[in-house]
Amino acid sequence: FTEIDVYKDADSAKGALAKIYASLAVTGQAGPAGDPDIDPSLIDEGFSQYTRILYTLNVCSTDEAVVGWGDPGLPNIHEMSWDINNPWTQGMYFRLAQVVSFSNSFIENASDLASSNTEAAYFVAEARFLRAYAYLQLMDMYANVPLVTQVTTELPMQSNRTEIFTFVETELTEVSLLLPESRSNEYGRVDKVAAWALLSRLYLNAPVYTGSDMNSQAIANAEKVISSSYSLNTSDGNGNGSAYDELFLADNNTNGAQNEFIFVVQFDGLNSQSWGGSTFMVHAPIGGSMNPSLFGVNGGWAGLRTTKALVEKFSYSISSSDPDGYPLSWSDSRAMFHTDGQSYEMEKVPKFSEGYGVTKFKNVDTTGAAGSDSSGDHVDTDLSLIRLAEVYLNYAEAVTKGGGGSLATATELVNQLRSRAGAPNILSSHLTSDFILDERSRELYWEGLRRSDLIRHNKFVTSNYLWPFKAGAASGKASDDYRKIFPLPEAVLLVNSNLTQNPNY
Incomplete structure (x- = not known):
């Protein structure tokens, strides 16, 4: 051609x-x-x-x-x-x-x-x-x-x-x-809501990029997204009591998660193979006593874990602990950690058993069936670059920073996310910039936003966190x-x- x-x-x-x-x-x-x-x-x-x-x-x-x-x-x-x-x-x-x-x-x-x-x-x-x-x-x-x-x-x-x-x-x-108008484009291609959503992210970070407070503009664009035809996934397709994990399963292009995905990178275990993407996100955190077949793949790469700093964000929802007092389970379904054989404290980074494992991404669908690559190498799960939950939190953060909007609306948006995960509702008085930073981590961890979030809150390189x-x-x-x-x-x-x-x- x-x-x-x-x-x-x-x-x-x-x-x-x-x-x-x-x-x-x-x-x-x-x-x-x-x-x-x-x-x-x-x-x-x-x-x-x-x-x-x-x-x-x-x-x-x-x-x-x-x-x-x-x-x-x-x-x-x-x-x-x-x-x-x-x-x-x-x-x-x-x-x-x-x-x-x-x-x-x-x-x-x-x-x-x-x-x-x-x-x-x-x-x-x-x-x-x-x-x-x-x-x-x-x-x-x-x-x-x-x-x-x-x-x-x-x-x-x-x-x-x-x-x-x-x-x-x-x-x-x-x-x-x-x-194109909201959700009128085919799945995987952007529409005008993606532009509004990315503008809300841009304006939220304006103090870092230009030194200007543009939280009112962040709110205005977030409001357009929130009033669009995108919606939080509330479909618990696998019947485990939470509609959060569906966002990270192999059929997230059809299981209801697609209603929340505003900008997504599509993966197919047969037709778009790489050693990155969701293949990396599923294989790399599997190690120790984790069973790869439950994740729909043929093995783990024993690399990625989290630190206790993330685990501590869910301390309010601990439902069981080991004899030493370290948490083993949580009522907030976003706390997707593997603890068996893993230490809470970390003495060295290289050893896989140090730090809790993360079980967020899987190559199985809502029925438990593995993805399309029968070899178990490559993964079908799509990865969202912008989803509606982020925009809810953009709105809430901009409200806490004096950008206008409604504190009651911000509280309701945060509570929608928490309710989906089985976390207790909060009051408007709980909404502070630091609370939203933690809530962003609880909702969006491992989705590629954390460094920018910490920089925006002056906690990335400083000694205050x-x-x-x-x-x-x-x-x-x-x-x-x-x-x-x-x-x-x-x-x-x-x-x-x-x-x-x-x-x-």
Whole structure:
């Protein structure tokens, strides 16, 4: 196919759009390995999948997770000791840059078709959303990145967070008028609600990105999302007493969870294989006495656990403890921990038995049947990048920070999440910024948001909140302020003299 063929009609152009979405799910052109689309000298192909790097950088750097493996650069993430050649910080930069590049090419080539074809116009709006999402992540992680919106061979100049913020804000505002109506697009593709939801996240973090308080704008966009046709999943398909776990099962594209997913990365154990994505999220936390067959896979990788700092967030719901007083079970169904053979306290990170296991993600459907890959290697479970629960909490946090809105509404939204999980309702007087930070962790842990949440609350690198092995100390310690952003890859600086490395790297 030539570019003319690809963009000759909407059906052909849709395949090119799928390539942008797929860049968040797969790692190359030959299934799980063999033909990577990021230079393997920078990061191993299996590591380079988007949501796997997102988890590594935004979760493993925080109180929510540790990983015991010694792969190059990986222990440095939780220790906050990464450098400019860290494979994970480099891999994320190039992965997001690829999304931008694919999007720019699509927008440019599909513009003529979009001028006369309604469906193609939706495609272009979706590509603009995906590009804005990538730039929000680049701004969040690297701050001072080039802003490139056209296909060019010229070396770009460096931009700053204020410029990137304005671009993302403008793009999302514009495409919110151009994208399909709420839930009228096919599953896995975004609509205008995704633009509002991402704007609510953008504005909530505006004090970090630009120094401006934009909580009122966060509320305004969250209200649009909340009043849309998306809804919390309340379907307990497997009959275990909770509708929370359905969000993380192999049939979450059909079991009711899809009603809550606003922006999702789709996975299929047969047709979109990688060693990242939900394959990573299911296999990597399985170890010790955990039974892989209950998770719908053929074995565990014995890597990921959590720290007691996350477990303590559920202390109000402990329903049983061991003779030493360490918790074994909880009434809040979001506390999805494996305790058998696992120690609550952590003396060393590498040993899998130290720290509780997490059982949140599974490759079984609501009937208990395993996913489509009969080998048990690859997983069907989709991963949500934005779901309605986050927007509820965006609204509540912005209310506690003086952005307006209604304290009663914020309380009701939080209680909807807690009621679904069997947690006790709270009163409006309980709603503080710190409470919402903890509630975000209870609801959204391991979903790629924690680092940004801690930075926004000034708890990521500071001494006012410590967790096991924060910055490499057993009891945790403060790190340097510059660790709130990652370094630009050395490989980028070597080819573009217009760029200056982030401070102190």
